[in-house]
Amino acid sequence: MEFFANLPEFSTVISQIFVGLSRSMILFMVAVGLTVSIGVLRVINFANGTFYMLGAFTAWSVALWVGGTAGFWVALLIAPLVVGLLGLAVEAGLLRRLYNRPRLMQLLLTYAVVLLFNDVTKLIWGVDFKSMRAPLSGYITFFDGLLYMPSYNMLLLISGPLVAAGLWYFINHTMTGKIVRATATDREMVDALGLNSNKIFAIVFMLSCYLAGLGGALIAPTTNIVVGMGMTILINAVLVVVVGGLGNIWGAFLASLIFGVGESLGLLIAPRFAIVFPFAIATILLILKPTGIMKSVW
Amino acid sequence: MLNIMGDMSIERKMSWVKLISIGIIVIVLLFAPAYLSRYYLYLATLILVTILFATSLNLPLGYGGLLVLHQATFYGVGAYSFAILLKETGTPVLPAAAVALLSALILALFIGWICVRLRGLYFGFLTLAMGQLVWAIVYRWYDFTGGDDGIHAIPVPDMIRSEIGAYYVILAVVIVSLLLIYRVVKSPFGLTLQAVRDNPQRCESVGINIRNHRLIAFVMGGGFAGIAGVLFVILERSVAPPIMFWTHSVEILIMVLLGGMFTFLGPAFGAVALTLLATFFGIFTEYWLLFLGSIKIIMLLFLPQGVLGFVEEKITSKIRNKTV
Numbered sequence: 294m295e296f297f298a299n300l301p302e303f304s305t306v307i308s309q310i311f312v313g314l315s316r317s318m319i320l321f322m323v324a325v326g327l328t329v330s331i332g333v334l335r336v337i338n339f340a341n342g343t344f345y346m347l348g349a350f351t352a353w354s355v356a357l358w359v360g361g362t363a364g365f366w367v368a369l370l371i372a373p374l375v376v377g378l379l380g381l382a383v384e385a386g387l388l389r390r391l392y393n394r395p396r397l398m399q400l401l402l403t404y405a406v407v408l409l410f411n412d413v414t415k416l417i418w419g420v421d422f423k424s425m426r427a428p429l430s431g432y433i434t435f436f437d438g439l440l441y442m443p444s445y446n447m448l449l450l451i452s453g454p455l456v457a458a459g460l461w462y463f464i465n466h467t468m469t470g471k472i473v474r475a476t477a478t479d480r481e482m483v484d485a486l487g488l489n490s491n492k493i494f495a496i497v498f499m500l501s502c503y504l505a506g507l508g509g510a511l512i513a514p515t516t517n518i519v520v521g522m523g524m525t526i527l528i529n530a531v532l533v534v535v536v537g538g539l540g541n542i543w544g545a546f547l548a549s550l551i552f553g554v555g556e557s558l559g560l561l562i563a564p565r566f567a568i569v570f571p572f573a574i575a576t577i578l579l580i581l582k583p584t585g586i587m588k589s590v591w
Numbered sequence: 592m593l594n595i596m597g598d599m600s601i602e603r604k605m606s607w608v609k610l611i612s613i614g615i616i617v618i619v620l621l622f623a624p625a626y627l628s629r630y631y632l633y634l635a636t637l638i639l640v641t642i643l644f645a646t647s648l649n650l651p652l653g654y655g656g657l658l659v660l661h662q663a664t665f666y667g668v669g670a671y672s673f674a675i676l677l678k679e680t681g682t683p684v685l686p687a688a689a690v691a692l693l694s695a696l697i698l699a700l701f702i703g704w705i706c707v708r709l710r711g712l713y714f715g716f717l718t719l720a721m722g723q724l725v726w727a728i729v730y731r732w733y734d735f736t737g738g739d740d741g742i743h744a745i746p747v748p749d750m751i752r753s754e755i756g757a758y759y760v761i762l763a764v765v766i767v768s769l770l771l772i773y774r775v776v777k778s779p780f781g782l783t784l785q786a787v788r789d790n791p792q793r794c795e796s797v798g799i800n801i802r803n804h805r806l807i808a809f810v811m812g813g814g815f816a817g818i819a820g821v822l823f824v825i826l827e828r829s830v831a832p833p834i835m836f837w838t839h840s841v842e843i844l845i846m847v848l849l850g851g852m853f854t855f856l857g858p859a860f861g862a863v864a865l866t867l868l869a870t871f872f873g874i875f876t877e878y879w880l881l882f883l884g885s886i887k888i889i890m891l892l893f894l895p896q897g898v899l900g901f902v903e904e905k906i907t908s909k910i911r912n913k914t915v
Contacts, residue, residue, distance in 0.1 A: 337712075394895070396712055398848070398895060400841075401841065401845050401887075402888060402892070405887040408884035409884035532723075565731050566728075566731050568727050568730070568731065572727050575720040575724075576724050579713075579720055580717070584713060
């Protein structure tokens with residue numbers, strides 16, 4: 294085994310950490326949707342990974358349809374919206390009936406939605422994997438080559454904090470955000486005050502689907518777009534959400550960073566076992582602190 | 592006649608109905624190779640393995656009230672231990688199966704020991720994380736487990752190599768295992784376990800060690816899942832990591848819930864129904880998950896207590912109405 298292959302150079306380690314950080318932004322976008330719907334709707338939505346996958350497929354189609362470099366940017370705008378609207382339909386059609394069901398039933402029902410959408414995806418896009426070109430190519434370097442990374446990863450790295458800041462602003466400084474927080478705390482009281490908590494639930498769910506779709510659209514140029522991609526990110530996102538503390542946005546952010554950096558450093562230490570690292574980290578953190586590193590809402 | 596029936600208690604009537612239907616099922620199963628074609632015999636054997644797997648999950652889940660989200664871990668470890676022993680060391684079948692069972696038990700004891708101090712979903716999430724950790728190691732440890740290629744052409748002895756031989760061995764093991772699980776469920780331990788599920792505070796206050804009861808149920812479930820894994824290897828003669836991926840566990844969970852997790856045979860019913868449905872749709876349409884997904888959604892929405900749970904409810908209320 295290549296556990297102690299050759300020690301990597303310092304600049305490689307630094308760059309690898311930054312690539313890991315940029316990837317954890319995508320994980321964050323899926324995880325934050327999950328954690329917000331847990332915090333407000335009290336539903337663990339297994340279908341969130343599927344919305345991420347749909348975001349990637351939709352982005353691929355839109356980019357192909359528009360064409361050129363502009364195609365990607367248009368896709369980045371449209372794909373998450375499409376996925377968000379689809380999420381709205383799922384909320385109205387199915388999720389609304391689940392709010393009072395036992396947790397296990399909710400998990401399994403949203404999982405059944407996953408199966409359904411996986412097949413719809415196969416019907417529309419076929420079973421072959423798709424790939425698309427990144428709008429930015431080449432590498433950028435900082436600090437005399439101490440840090441070098443693909444330009445596209447830089448875009449990812451910037452997008453994560455932007456999403457987090459936007460979400461923070463929405464929840465803390467807008468009227469709707471205040472009602473969302475109130476609904477998370479006491480739904481009946483919100484209803485009693487004459488506000489429509491059903492509408493708030495729909496908005497929150499749509500937002501979580503939008504973010505998952507955005508993550509999918511952003512990851513699309515860097516990976517093979519396949520039907521199984523939603524399942525792979527979902528299990529990581531679920532663990533991120535638990536490790537971060539159920540319903541805690543900043544916890545999800547922090548846990549995403551830990552997962553992403555852990556995996557990319559794992560890639561340096563033992564390339565073959567890189568995928569083991571996030572699960573090992575999650576296991577250790579959950580043994581130490583079962584309710585998550587930050588405050589859980591449950 | 593009606594009068595005599597009226598004097599019998601509901602439970603006794605139910606148990607007669609159950610006994611007779613189980614007797615018919617056993618006879619049908621015993622003669623299955625006589626009337627099933629090769630493919631359908633294989634399917635029947637696969638269903639038997641799945642029945643044991645689903646029932647093994649129901650011991651901690653339905654009777655213990657533990658949200659076990661990753662039961663496939665023990666199934667996979669049982670299957671892999673058995674496969675590696677047969678393929679790499681040439682160990683005879685029985686010792687290999689014993690070691691496989693032991694490794695599933697030990698892993699379940701380890702994971703269970705860590706997890707049982709947690710409640711509800713947190714218990715489930717930790718089993719999920721640890722199960723996925725085991726999966727990831729198996730998936731990548733090429734030297735030992737064959738990595739994502741899995742292990743193929745596993746040499747099983749001639750006696751259980753033929754479809755009919757495999758069928759009878761698996762049938763025997765599954766029936767014995769189900770009887771054992773049934774005995775456990777009806778034993779004082781099993782009844783206490785259900786009491787712990789329904790009212791942990793009260794059980795604790797009368798001096799029951801609830802943590803131990805949960806741990807034992809979890810380990811037993813893991814052991815039977817390991818046996819199911821061994822049977823799977825006998826049937827397929829190959830293993831690959833997807834059998835212990837988390838989605839497999841969720842599939843089994845759906846079987847248990849659809850069949851009815853508060854009835855003993857509910858999980859078995861779910862296993863039969865969903866495996867048959869998957870095969871049926873697989874033959875007629877390429878996009879079978881579309882139908883299967885919709886059916887699962889509809890059934891989970893409208894039959895939350897599971898099919899057998901629903902049937903039992905109806906029969907009980909009917910008989911009760913008649914007697915009254």
